[in-house]
Amino acid sequence: MTPENLKLQAELAYQKGDLAAAATACQKGIKINPSQTSLYGLLGQVLWDMGKTAAAQRCYEHWRQMPPEIVAINPEAGAYFDKANTLAIAGKLSEAVASYEQALQLEPNYAVAWVNLGIIQRKLGNIDEAIGCYRRACAVNPNLVDAYYSLSNAWAEKGEIAQAISCCIQALEIKPDFEPAYSNLQYLLLQQGKIESAFPCALHILPVEVLQEFYPEPFPIVNNDDTEWVSLRQSVHTSTTIYLTPPKTIDENVHRSFNWRRYIYPSTFIAQMPGGRAWGDAYTAVITADNQLVSEVARGSAELILTSRKLPEPTHVEGNLAFLSVRGGNTYYHWMADLLPKFELLHLGGMDRSKIDYFAVNGYDLAYQRQSLELLGIDPHKIIPSSQFPHLTAKNLIVPSLPGNQGIMTQWGAEFLRRQFLPAAAKRNFPEKIYISRQTASYRRVVNEKEILDLLLTWGFVCVRMEMMIFAEQVAMFAGAKVIVAPHGAGLTNTVFCQPGTKVIEMFARQSVSINYWLIAQLVGIDYYYLLGDSLEKYYLQRGEEKPPCNHPLYEDIYVNLEALGEILRLAGVGS
Missing domain, CATH: 3.40.50 (Rossmann fold)
Structure with a gap:
């Protein structure tokens, strides 16, 4: 079991009040990976609640002292790194360069030091040297988002737009919700005259055609063959049509957006997918056990989730996991229109809520998320927030479809919200x-x-x-x-x-x-x-x-x- 799985196990045990089980899971995770920072903080909280204040304080102290990247094994290298940062802030750039170089002589695999050195070299106008530093950081730590983002900026400054776009994509492979990469992509694509591809980036959507053209390697063929997928799902609603009346306005003509005279809602379904996996964050993607992307429930750039080699390992959940997260589900509208009606889909599809072990939703931090789920009678111990655990696998993944088209409330969804x-x-x-x-x-x-x-x-x-x-x-x-x-x-x-x-x-x-x-x-x-x-x-x-x-x-x-x-x-x- 990975440290990430043990962290989830510990958090769920802690929520249920099983402090001994939570402590055991934390300790197992730390034994596997002593640099798993978050486990020390959680273990400190558990030990404090158990009344073991001295042990808790030691845990908290260890947690606070852990650096964000534990690579500078040589303490002297860490000292030079800290000195370089101080010099850089003070504007003493040449001296900062010398200190970063001293740190890297002692610890050549100090990826963050390579990034920081590249930033200073770029400020000094040494763009080629900066690119060399960033590339070294990527080689040392292929999962360091800042290294690819900084490299993208450097390539763009040099006029190598295709290289810059490729680096943005590599940053998103690691962190699909990385806002600066989308901003860069929009700007870079506009520079290339790719207007239709650029504007979706402002909405955190990476168009497939951009992946196909600029992916750092030949973009793999995404298998969307739904043959097996169709056999796993159960229909809930058939397609329905509503007829619309025009809105009222003082304008002479109604805006073209309101020219609809009818709206057709798609059919809905529920699927059970043994061994399936899901991603719920800036994008939503559901992938079958044999690695097929389920296009009917994919939103955003799900193809990137399927093909990325750099996402965090999925956290495995034993039992039945209902994956309800939706793109945009940390905003009030999409939470209400797209996510909450999925609870009704589960009910209409004959799913006994008591037999579902966990529900994956976008988040549980916002007041309306907690309050609405409480009114629905959802046990908070069963909630897994995608904001903390975006990548999940389950013994049995239960996947309701969207209630309708994304962002469009349905008649039955509205009735469900009013009734509840x-x-x-x-x-x-x-x-x-x-x-x-x-x-x-x-x-x-x-x-x-x-x-x-x-x-x-x-x-x-x-x-x-x-x-x-x-x-x-x-x-x-x-x-x-x-x-x-x-x-x-x-x-x-x-x-x-x-x-x-x-x-x-x-x-x-x-x-x-x-x-x-x-x-x-x-x-x-x-x-x-x-x-x-x-x-x-x-x-x-x-x-x-x-x-x-x-x-x-x-x-x-x-x-x-x-x-x-x-x-x-x-x-x-x-x-x-």
């Missing part, structure tokens, strides 16, 4: 007219929100911030609301809890319109309106400022015309 959460909603008086603010968000904010609020207050609206409310309060507030005004954002997910006839006015940046909440309105019977914002360039021009760059239209801020907002409020019949 409306009865438990907090009983409290909430305002009937609400405006949902995104001012604390990092993107898609209303740039003139103060003026918007001044207007809405005269119409009797109250400004609310969803991050300040517990999950049950959000459900209750939307269940009692009569009018909701909001910029496009995850807070509108809660419209699934609205009463029929509730008026919802959604505001968009002109170049980024989404149908998600219009579709929810069709399912629930909401009176839905939308308003397109004005040009952001116009807003910043009026202020004498330059518009900040934005790497994808989805993240663009919104500038709302006050007259247009008043007009659509009157169209909706909202009394001032």
